[in-house]
Amino acid sequence: MADAVVVGAGHNGLVAANMLADAGWDVEVLEAQPEPGGAVRSDRGVHPDYVSDLCSAFYPLGVASPVMRALDLQRYGLRWRHAPAVLAHPLPDGRCAVLERDRDATAGNLDALGEGDGEAWLRLCGLWDEMGDDVLRALFTPFPPVRAALPLAASAHRAGGLRVLRSLLAPVRTLGEQEFAGPGGPLLLAGAALHTDMFPETTAGSVFGWLLAMIGQRDGWPVPEGGAGELTAALVRRLEARGGRVRCDTPVASVVVRDGRALGVRTASGEPVRATRAVLADVSAPALYGGLVGWADLPGSVRADMRRFDWDHATFKVDWALSGPIPWASPDAGRAGTVHLSPGLDAMTDYSTHLATGRVPAEPFALLGQMTTADPTRSPAGTESVWAYTHVPHEVKADAGPDGITGGWDEREQAAMADRVENVVERRAPGFRSRITDRRVIAPPAFQDHDANLRNGALNGGTAMVHQQFVFRPVPGLGRAETPVAGLYLASASAHPGGGVHGACGANAARAALAHAGAGGLLLTPALNALSRLLAP
Template identity: 35%
Template sequence: MNHAQSFGSGRGRVDAVVVGSGPNGLAGALVLAAAGLEVQVYEAADTIGGGTRTEQLTLPDFWHDVCSAVHPMALASPFFRAFDLSRHNVRLLQPEIPYAHPLDGGRAGLAWRDLDRTAHGLGADGPAWRSLLGPLVAGWQPLVDTAMSDFRSLPRNPGMALRLALRILEQGSALSRARFRNDEAPALLAGVGGHAIAPPQALAPAGVGLVLAALAHAVGWPVPQGGSHTITRAMADELTRLGGRITTGQRIDTLAQLPPARVVLLDVAPAGLLRIAGDLLPDRYSRQLRAFRPGGAACKVDLALAGPVPWAAAGCSRAGTLHLVGSRAEALAAEQAVAAGRHAQRPYVLAVQPGVVDAGRAPAGRHVLWTYAHVPNGSPRDVSDQVIAQVERFAPGFRDLILATHVVPASEAQQHNPNYVGGDISGGATTLWQLMMRPAPRWDPYRTPLPGVYLCSASTPPGQAVHGMSGVHAAGRALRHRFGIHTDPLDLVASAASGNGAAARP
């Protein structure tokens, strides 16, 4: 039998090596460790977490999430349901209003935790909102299980899969215009669909928007107390308890750097796999990886504020997340510009105000504001002026509160996280084909042509967000293929997380 250990340098042998300590890499490592394997994780940065780090980016004692900030999947993802962050002392704080969408004239669409309250606030469009999202909210667990699958297995709940598919077909086409009469509901859906960094009127971003909108009512969009880094810190602590090891500050440029191991999980983008595996990959697979398209990008702008944002529209001060772009038509135009490689004059801006529920993110009376604007991939432009203008548009007087800013243009994002190619924080373009067939059109998207080497980043199904499921799917395959272990990987995680320890070593 060929083993991945043939690529190692001959240093101390382990069962499994994981490269990258983002949520997917750590989730994969936890599955392997829970199965009783000896696991070694390598991280290039000095701190773990990938896209879930929290740092003082602007001023002392102002704590900013470096990338991810709001975490519905921390409650909804099958991995985190098994892991149970609350058991590991991570507090997920719930804003009353998961997300809001300000409009000109002091108006706003408000997505409350409560579906009925949201529908009531939408007036004439309330029944249409309820009929669109109600069945998804009621069946949120099978909805998430479908969305978080490997896209290769038959849905466990075909009825939910069909309900979701029909709604995606509607919202991803011109049919979406027929459902609502007023401005607020279409703007809410356009804003939440914008998380895909793709033109809203398309199937893939419509699917992203519908799942996130349903989760806002089903489980909320929580903010981790103390910052996103608490999530991966809890995962790392559990991995250590199970005997795993994590080495930071060590960049892996070739498989030969790794110790001999039967399994290697790579939490890297396709470009990272090409860099690490080099000429060992077959030409056809290498060509497929090079054809993988990065998505639109984000220019990250963090701000330290002297006080809360003075939103003009009632309710926005109680929202954890805000989508700042204006009407549905404006959102569509802004995202189409980015998709065409242009900067929008008024870009889509995603804003998070964690201080609504977590006062410890800044000194007393002060606040942090987390934002990013959508820009073309690889853009070197600092768009902080446009970001500030979009906030000021819906919160007059905002500029006067700014104490400091920290900007990371899209072209520099890869320096912080090599997986953010050109500032693409989604792991690849969010198209229907590329969601289903990332990173290459293969029956097993995680297994590379190299024996024992698996890809587990957001560039594999189910894609973007902090859910850990790419790592779970990859690790589950590795256990079956390399060790003959067929136990459900989520059962392994749940058993270990409950304090029962790792399974017997195979």
């Protein structure tokens, strides 16, 4: 028995557990996998001398999030490491757009790619200086962000009011082409936006591109020293120091509901685990609604909403152990932790079009991580631990490339797609293939084996498109962690504000549980239920 049971030891579940433990609650976390972390894990599965991150690797939102900062994980062993440069996008002609942690250095690089582009970049930096912290506070607090709204409105007004809002709500292609003369600025912004499932032409894509680029400009895109799993280890150590417990190899089969209230959970082995105050679910919305909680305990509208739930794109990833650094034709690319690979903005649009129409892209847009460049502990001196991933359709209708990939992802299809990704790297780094010592392929279905929340490698808990954000995430309502079952809270990336290792989804669920368990809960619970029914009858 515990005050709270948290289902899932992903980073959101562990953040929620830590916050409840800080409030004096007795907390037990149940995890299906043999180890905690979910998508924040690392191993030596490619080569025993190389540390590889299974899913997530770089953590700009982790260092920028007020939630993660408040946990002070450095006291529990977390050490951030940075590559010499944040982000690079090598061009076919040998030039390279580079995002540095020094804004003047970034501006100088962009100015060389397009006259006046350095000044344009500094204008975007000035916009971040004016309103960036208010944006982060509004983004990472429960929706609607009542306390954060007024400061954000004031800073947005100072920065330009509706004109600024119009620019940030524009597609990232529009912002890039309006602000920059050369290719560098648009590629940096568009590549950052494509960390979600947005296209260069998607409304509001500029917000995501600007947000990630500006966080990189100010805070960098760091990695945990020793591997992604060290971030998880720090969260677990912090929780255990406060009396919390994590039990692995303990999958949960159902949430026990009686008279509309969650009383605890039942594990796959049949063990009942009582929760006297709350159950927090760090699982995807489709896994919770109609999965852990049966339809009989949910309104009929939720079942209909789950049929319309949109996942973000499926993911295909390759890990490599290299005998030496990648031999980039653009040397600046070798200084960056993250490298984006695409011939240009039009190629990004073609790639996105293939995804939208169910075709495996012929020219994948690849995100590549040079982990030893960012953290020398990842592999022996003079070598490099590297990964790259790209997106593919959940349901493959055709292959836009020459390999006849059907989405069955047998050994032949995995090898063909891995070769396609390697070709993308080889074109910008001739000789790359000759340095491969070992490789590991993670096809879409395998992501679910690592973490059941990652359906086919959908890394963000559901689409980042506007129709499934804010009051629409994960279903139309209040955009909050509360669920139709009293005492049950959604703590995963399927809840607002969505994907990324920032901990806000778990923090919002913990705040909700504390609020409803407090003296004000007698009024808060019925008021929110009534408002939710009004907004989404």
